[in-house]
Amino acid sequence: MARKTNCEKNGKNYYRLTVTLGRTAEGKLIRKDFYAESKKEAEKLRDEYMNMINSGAPMDYKNVTLGELMHLWLYEIMYVSDRIKPSTFERYEGVYRNYIKNSELYFVNLSELKSIQIQRYYNRIYCSGKTSSSIRTLNKILKAFLNYALDEGYINRNPCSSKKLVIPGRSELKKESVEVFSENEIKLVKETLKEDRLECLILLALGTGLRQGELLALSWDDIDLKRMELHVNKTLKRQPVFDEDMKKSHTFVLIPPKSKSSNRTVPIPSSLIPVIKRHRTMQLEEKLKAGSSYTNKNLVFCTQTGNFINQRNIIRAHERLLNRAGVSYRKFHTYRHTYATKLFEAKIPLKTIQTLLGHSDITMTANIYTHVMPKERITAVEKLNRLFV
Known part of the structure; x- marks a missing residue:
């Protein structure tokens, strides 16, 4: 008598048996298939597998x-x-x-x-x-x-x-040099940014030293224009998601910052306040134009329909911006390095710079920016204003 089968794989007929092992962190079912020439043999494979999982004793190791x-x-x-x-x-x-x-x-x-x-x-x-x-x-x-x-x-x-x-x-122990934008390059970028949708994002990166994920996670509740400060309490992460067949896709989620010290309050240079206000006005106009298709997440930086911005799109837009400005390509993170370097040049104390950058260890700050460590220290965050005049 012919054996009963229920599927074909690689040109051969098999009996497939599927079991549910649990759920993923997102609540999706985790399943495993067992293939054999008959139902009885598939059940045997299943039982052996489950015994291995449940008892911890490997079968036919x-x-x-x-x-x-x-x-x-x-x-x-x-x-x-x-x-x-x-x-x-x-x-x-x-x-x-x-x-x-x-x-x-x-x-x-x-x-x-x-x-x-x-x-x-x-x-x-x-x-x-x-x-x-x-x-x-x-x-x-x-x-x-x-x-x-x-x-x-x-x-x-x-x-x-x-x-x-x-x-x-x-061992590749070579330390990468810290790249920064020169004064002239900053000037060229600023001129090219006028009326550009990236203007507020990039100038805020340059004026606060926030990481890209921290900037894209900012909500309007995090910005206090009267006190001229912003609060970093989350970051945007592109997170992998696997379906029941373990096919990968991605979604965007807001997660806590990378360390406790990354939760911080950062002063905003006063000359950036008008830039932020113009950005807010532009965003409200986009919201009005989008109508019911707008997703209100209260984000400072979002798409024209209110959704999270894909970091990859920022990378591509940033590269096009530098090309237009005639500035050699540098990573977006270079704005953070430039911010820190300018603080050192302004003789801001190392401990203050560590706090503003959200580094968990002062040694980390010192090691990264050894090339600009000042001998004298004074406090003057507002000295950054000259970057925007």
Whole structure:
């Protein structure tokens, strides 16, 4: 009698059995499929898998490959964990997809995995052009996964913990120089910004040193024009989202700043107040024009329909702006570096600059801006006004 099947995969007929394992952090169901030549065999695979998950004792561990278990660990454990941020999971997923999924390591049985196999793989990808830094990141994530495999009994030692395992190449310890805009470049940018939709965003970045995500998360409730200050209490993050089939998309969310010290109050140079008021007027006109299609999130910086601005669009618009101004391309973060550098040049105390930048450690501020550390210190945030006159 012919065996009953219910699906076709790679040209063959199988019986597919689907189980629900739980829900993601967003409440979506997590499902896993089991394929076999008959319903009975599919049920057997399902039961063995669930026993492995529920008891912690691996079933038939000798046939479990590194790639298979890493996929399980990544999507069914790390993804639903509240111990890592979505951005961290996205980095893990990228490493798995780019370095493990289609590599020779994927098909290695965990019970047979040795340090030399990992070493040869690292050597090969280094010779193909991967940097030591990328391989070090891969090793860090692979080591974390193999610690899980060790705890679950799939291996009796972690081959990534071996002192004999070497990251090929030299350590890239070269410190990147801090780029800033010169006085003349600031003047060119300001002239080009007149009546540009980015004017308020960029001048506020230059006058407050806020990170791009902090600027895009600002609400009008965060700005006090009378006291000439703004409050940083959140940041905009482009966050990965995976559907039931683990297909990735992105959404925008407001999250707390990167550290407690990033929650801060920053003075606004008085010459920027008219710029902010003009921006508010423009935004109200856009809201009126959009009518019912406007989404009111009370954001200081938003699209013409009130929604979050995609940071990638800011990057592209910023590059076009610099081209028009005849200024060499620099990252948006350069405005923050320029702000900090101008504070040092104005002899603002290091501790004050640390607080204004939202750095968690004063050593971090000193290390980044060693090249402009002043010998004398005075307090005068309003000296930044000369940038906007």
